[in-house]
Amino acid sequence: MPRVVTVLGDDISTDVIYPGRYMATVLPSETPQFAFADHAELNAKLKGKQIPPGSVLVGGQNFGCGSSREQATSTLKGHELVIVASSFARIFLQNSINLGLRIVTAPGIEAAVGDELELEADAVVNRTSGKRYPIVPLPAARQAIIDAGGLIAFTKRRLVAERGGAAG
Amino acid sequence: MGMTVAEKILARASGRPATRAGDVVEPAVDLAMSHENAALVMNQFRAIFEGTGLEAKPWDPTKIAVIFDHRVPAESPKTATNQKRIREFVVLQGIERFHDVRGDTGGICHQVLPEYGYVRPGQVVVGTDSHTTSHGALGAFAFGIGATEMASVWALGYALNIEVPATIQVVVEGDFPSHVGPKDLILHLIGRLTAQGANFRCIEFHGGTIRRMSTSGRLTLCNMTVEAGATAGIVPADDETLRYLREEAGVEEPTALVTPDADATYVETIHIDVGKLEPQIACPHTVDNVKPVGAVAGQRVDQIVIGSCTNGRLDDLAVAADILRGKKVAPRTRMLVFPASARIYAQALDKGYVADLVRAGAVVMNAGCGPCLGVHEGALGDGEVALSTTNRNFKGRMGNPTADVYLCSPAVAAASAVTGVITDPRIGPRTGGN
Numbered sequence A: 001m002p003r004v005v006t007v008l009g010d011d012i013s014t015d016v017i018y019p020g021r022y023m024a025t026v027l028p029s030e031t032p033q034f035a036f037a038d039h040a041e042l043n044a045k046l047k048g049k050q051i052p053p054g055s056v057l058v059g060g061q062n063f064g065c066g067s068s069r070e071q072a073t074s075t076l077k078g079h080e081l082v083i084v085a086s087s088f089a090r091i092f093l094q095n096s097i098n099l100g101l102r103i104v105t106a107p108g109i110e111a112a113v114g115d116e117l118e119l120e121a122d123a124v125v126n127r128t129s130g131k132r133y134p135i136v137p138l139p140a141a142r143q144a145i146i147d148a149g150g151l152i153a154f155t156k157r158r159l160v161a162e163r164g165g166a167a168g
Numbered sequence B: 001m002g003m004t005v006a007e008k009i010l011a012r013a014s015g016r017p018a019t020r021a022g023d024v025v026e027p028a029v030d031l032a033m034s035h036e037n038a039a040l041v042m043n044q045f046r047a048i049f050e051g052t053g054l055e056a057k058p059w060d061p062t063k064i065a066v067i068f069d070h071r072v073p074a075e076s077p078k079t080a081t082n083q084k085r086i087r088e089f090v091v092l093q094g095i096e097r098f099h100d101v102r103g104d105t106g107g108i109c110h111q112v113l114p115e116y117g118y119v120r121p122g123q124v125v126v127g128t129d130s131h132t133t134s135h136g137a138l139g140a141f142a143f144g145i146g147a148t149e150m151a152s153v154w155a156l157g158y159a160l161n162i163e164v165p166a167t168i169q170v171v172v173e174g175d176f177p178s179h180v181g182p183k184d185l186i187l188h189l190i191g192r193l194t195a196q197g198a199n200f201r202c203i204e205f206h207g208g209t210i211r212r213m214s215t216s217g218r219l220t221l222c223n224m225t226v227e228a229g230a231t232a233g234i235v236p237a238d239d240e241t242l243r244y245l246r247e248e249a250g251v252e253e254p255t256a257l258v259t260p261d262a263d264a265t266y267v268e269t270i271h272i273d274v275g276k277l278e279p280q281i282a283c284p285h286t287v288d289n290v291k292p293v294g295a296v297a298g299q300r301v302d303q304i305v306i307g308s309c310t311n312g313r314l315d316d317l318a319v320a321a322d323i324l325r326g327k328k329v330a331p332r333t334r335m336l337v338f339p340a341s342a343r344i345y346a347q348a349l350d351k352g353y354v355a356d357l358v359r360a361g362a363v364v365m366n367a368g369c370g371p372c373l374g375v376h377e378g379a380l381g382d383g384e385v386a387l388s389t390t391n392r393n394f395k396g397r398m399g400n401p402t403a404d405v406y407l408c409s410p411a412v413a414a415a416s417a418v419t420g421v422i423t424d425p426r427i428g429p430r431t432g433g434n
């Protein structure tokens, strides 16, 4: 069962997730090294592969606010983290759907580092505290992008349908 | 049932007679803007075409704009190489709305787009930059998207799965007291709404104060609506918009205005009287941590920054020059000024503002984003304090997570430059040469 590796507060900005000075790095494969670069301990753990894939990062409200930089999404995706938060900022939410970063909106979520979280279809259950937090589902249109395997695949299909060509 | 401006624009762009808040639409895009992150968009764009057998061509290169601003001139070989690749791409694809690193036509994307008449009322504008909300100042529906979503727009010509936002109506009345202006208004509004109070919503500005406000002031307002989480901010286009387009952007052809219906539905209406508004400061480390200047007056400042897409326009530089003319920047304080565009830089030279600022001790830098996002120049030392007319004060925003960034208007920034501490411009050093 996934464990909580860090708990962050409200309004965690993309400047905190992926500082602007690393934005010249555009290849998604190169962004993970800079995740939480100004948060030395967390960054070192992530880089040192001490955090198993599927681990949960718990945020408060308005997670991912600020800039539209997609590196803030690819850097977390690169570590295969799952983000559970009370709410997400719009552009970050859309980027996560587009790139396939797993995000879960569970209003009021409370957890401590080390807690075990079970991600059910309609709720997040904190096995350590015994509390259950209902999930706000994504709008259907957004779910369609996830189901297609991300926005590249989704748009590829559209493009082929509109302009002809081979289905990718 | 009537429609808001957002509902009308999205209805037109998605070929429907009407839309309602909550509808999901795929609006045709009139203008698609990127800056240096076009390097990432290009990669994703090619990935979309991979394996399809189709040639990787954008739907309409005349509707794409690429502006170099975040790191100009390039601060590293990596950026320089990204810029080089983008340059090659715009030539290959025939993208003519390209603004390179130049002292005559360059500048920050959110300034260049209106200046060159690329943005028009009623358009759908998308940009790979969260402050794309700025362009709502001209009555467009403009919002920020990620690089992969932009690649999708380049391929298809429309945005996918856009929820028509519910709209918050903000009605502003009264005359600004002296040394108080649009930046104070928007900081005050963000403080009231909170950093997420307008998430997934549009903010539509109304009232006499807005009607009398210049397009420059409206750009400041719409620019920062995203700091309350808004998808877009809109000032319905009016005579001032037409004046701006004609006189400042050189747009000759007639422009249709999109105005909201009288019976449009708003989720919330907020009334603000600016007659008694005080200068506002957003304190570290969130933009909604807003206080009147008196609450933090006296705070030591190591670096003053005047510029950015929020407050780097000619009227902003005029305010700063008026306060600093014949005075000196405090000895232990640095002052950095970066005009929002090359055109503004030239105008500020002609008006003598640059000379006033330089003689006072300010460092006037090239047009562009400068220190705003902490990647390029003007970084802060450990524990230092910046007072800035930019739009974000998040931890690490100016390149150093141990530094503090306070946000304010150009008047507060300039008055504080003279004293070296946060200063109320209504009390602090007066305009003029004593």
Ligand code: SF4
Pocket: B069, B070, B108, B109, B110, B129, B131, B308, B309, B310, B368, B369, B372, B373, B390, B391
């Ligand atoms: S000036 Fe600052 S906020 Fe504006 S586009 Fe540049 S980096 Fe972004």
